[in-house]
Amino acid sequence: xxxxxxxxxxxxxxxxxxxxxxxxxxxxxxxxxxxxxxxxxxxxxxxxxxxxxxxxxxxxxxxxxxxxxxxxxxxxxxxxxxxxxxxxxxxxxxxxxxxxxxxxxxxxxxxxxxxxxxxxxxxxxxxxxxxxxxxxxxxxxxxxxxxxxxxxxxxxxxxxxxxxxxxxxxxxxxxxxxxxxxxxxxxxxxxxxxxxxxxxxxxxxxxxxxxxxxxxxxxxxxxxxxxxxxxxxxxxxxxxxxxxxxxxxxxxxxxxxxxxxxxxxxxxxxxxxxxxxxxxxxxxxxxxxxxxxxxxxxxx
Numbered sequence: 001x002x003x004x005x006x007x008x009x010x011x012x013x014x015x016x017x018x019x020x021x022x023x024x025x026x027x028x029x030x031x032x033x034x035x036x037x038x039x040x041x042x043x044x045x046x047x048x049x050x051x052x053x054x055x056x057x058x059x060x061x062x063x064x065x066x067x068x069x070x071x072x073x074x075x076x077x078x079x080x081x082x083x084x085x086x087x088x089x090x091x092x093x094x095x096x097x098x099x100x101x102x103x104x105x106x107x108x109x110x111x112x113x114x115x116x117x118x119x120x121x122x123x124x125x126x127x128x129x130x131x132x133x134x135x136x137x138x139x140x141x142x143x144x145x146x147x148x149x150x151x152x153x154x155x156x157x158x159x160x161x162x163x164x165x166x167x168x169x170x171x172x173x174x175x176x177x178x179x180x181x182x183x184x185x186x187x188x189x190x191x192x193x194x195x196x197x198x199x200x201x202x203x204x205x206x207x208x209x210x211x212x213x214x215x216x217x218x219x220x221x222x223x224x225x226x227x228x229x230x231x232x233x234x235x236x237x238x239x240x241x242x243x244x245x246x247x248x249x250x251x252x253x254x255x256x257x258x259x260x261x262x263x264x265x266x267x268x269x270x271x272x273x274x275x276x277x278x279x280x281x282x283x284x285x286x287x288x289x290x291x292x293x294x295x296x297x298x299x300x
Contacts, residue, residue: 030294031148035059035104036283038072038197038245039265041113042094046271048077049093055266055282056102058300062284068147069104072245072263073111073158073197077270079132080113087116091135107145108136109154111197111246112167112220117160129156142175144182150191150287153182157198157223157244169198169223176228183236191291192239198222199244200229201260203251207276221247233258240291243283248275250297264297 037055042048059066076090098106114132129141141156156175161168171179186192194200200223223229233239234256241259248265261283268280279299286294 029064030286031289032068032150032287033062033064033066034068034070034285034287035062035066036070036072036195036243036245036263036285037266038243038263038282039074039111039248039267040071040094041074041077041265041267041270042097043077043090044093045077048267048271049097051271051280052097052266053101055280055300056097058298059282060102060104066104066284069102069106070152070195070243071106071108072195072243073109074113074245074265075108075111075132076114078113079116082116087131091132095135107152107154107195108138109195109197110141110156110158112158115158115167117167142178146190148287149289150193151182151186151238153179153192153194155179155194155196157196157200161219166220168219169221170219170225171223171229176225176232179229180232183232183239186236186238188236188238190238191287192236192241193287194239194242196223196242196244198246199260199262200242201226201253201255202244202247202262203253204247204249204262207249230256230258238291241285241293243285248278250278250281259293261295266300 040052042052059069076094079087110129110132115129116131117128133141142154144151144153155171157169158167159170159172202222205218205221237257239258241261244262245265247262248269249262250264251262253260263283264278264281265275266280266282269275281297281299284296284298
């Protein structure tokens with residue numbers, strides 16, 4: 001009964017439609033409005049192109065206007081083990097759609113479906129992440145920039161596991177050292193937003209199907225180095241918000257004054273309606289100069 005009650009309480013948190021964090025409600029205007037679009041999974045099936053265009057138009061019709069789109073990965077439907085012709089078609093469709101239907105600047109991180117790791121293609125130039133980096137004009141899968149008083153840090157959270165046949169959520173030593181230095185060299189008065197594909201911390205794994213009295217934390221569903229990252233964030237109170245996707249569910253976790261928000265999926269259940277109780281949608285976030293923010297999940 002206690003566990004059932006706890007899950008009901010968690011459900012109430014997950015379904016909260018809109019929350020204002022910090023002192024945002026007292027602010028006159030945000031310094032930046034962003035739309036977090038994740039898990040688009042675009043391909044020329046399931047009426048996905050028309051639905052994605054509808055989403056992009058919905059974003060651009062917001063008032064006040066959206067200044068920036070953060071794309072949280074799984075941009076195309078699936079590159080994993082696909083042939084190069086299918087991959088080319090999916091990326092051509094995505095790039096053409098963004099060019100013709102979206103005037104808002106966009107920044108990207110890579111999802112597990114944006115990586116070509118067919119074992120038969122090892123040694124080719126497009127193997128791994130390079131093809132997608134070229135499509136997005138990125139030199140590295142993790143990067144940062146500063147805009148309107150906020151520091152944005154995009155992480156590369158998807159890596160092959162030790163058997164090279166499946167992925168795992170983590171940073172790795174080189175990227176963790178880079179993140180550590182990014183936070184160390186960022187002025188403590190600059191607010192920080194982290195974007196990753198795989199959640200650093202999420203409550204959604206507690207509602208997996210077919211799990212009775214047992215919660216499974218799978219390495220491909222949430223970061224395996226969560227504790228290490230959280231300890232790093234604890235040393236830098238200017239880390240305010242971590243956005244993720246991957247799960248196609250909507251949840252919010254507040255831990256050590258850092259807000260971890262998983263913003264569902266533009267594609268919902270892979271263009272087949274709602275995924276559980278989460279409708280297809282995107283996150284709409286107003287960022288304020290004092291580090292507070294107001295956010296909502298928009299069913300477009």
